[in-house]
Amino acid sequence: MAVFGHQQLAQAAETFTPPFITKHNQGGKGLGVRRFDSHQELAAAVKDFAPGGENESIDGIILLQEYVQPAEPFITRSEFIGGQFHYAVKVDVSGGSFELCPADACQVGQPGIAAAVCSVPEHDHTDDDAAAAAPQFQRREDITAQTPLITRLAALLQEHQIQLAGVEIIETADGRQVVYDINTNTNYNAAVEEGEREAGRLPATRAIAQFMAAQLQAAYQTAFA
DSSP, X not given: OEEESGGGHHHHXXXXXXXXXXXXXXXXXXXXXXXXXXXXXXXXXXXXXXXXXXXXXXXXXXXXXXXXXXXXXXXXXXXXXXXXXXXXXXXXXXXXXXXOOOSGGGGSOOTTOOOOBOXXXXXXXXXXXXXXXXXXXXXXTTOOXXXXXXXXXXXXXXXXXXXXXXXXXEEBTTSOEEEEEEESSOOOOHHHHHHHXXXXXXXXXXXXXXXXXXHHHHHHHHHTO
């Protein structure tokens, strides 16, 4: 739900069953996304969304969204180049953050911008040492271009003429597959890309370069035909 103005936020949230999250219109890697476990908690924080607050929206628009509990503490980011599936990446969210941008540049903090705030309940911390040793971003070998949801997403992107995208998916505790974000300014994780090179596969950065070169060549030929 889109809420226009922080004054309406608490009332609009009454239609949501906690927990739910807020996304103020700021843009960029999930910064400032917040989880609320009760309506009272949000009501007490409404001032943060007012002008001058740490979650002020640039245009007053704030999104309210269902909090989707993953079956396991990860989300999947599926990359498409030229409208075609390239690979899927498993992103560890056990640390409880909504900041899931894969690029190294996204790890640099921005002064004056609040970090994402959330908690992931029911997480078993007994394996934290092993989790800490594992990379946050890993390729999912089990997802291919023939995976049913991927074929549906490819058709959706084609219908809307979206050539480049990073589509984020949660496999939920209640058995759903929820597509909750389509990034059309996607970027890639350096460790995953290095793994692609080592495996003899075409990294996404190379694939996007080839795609853009073909687009430019076609435009040049059209312009000077």
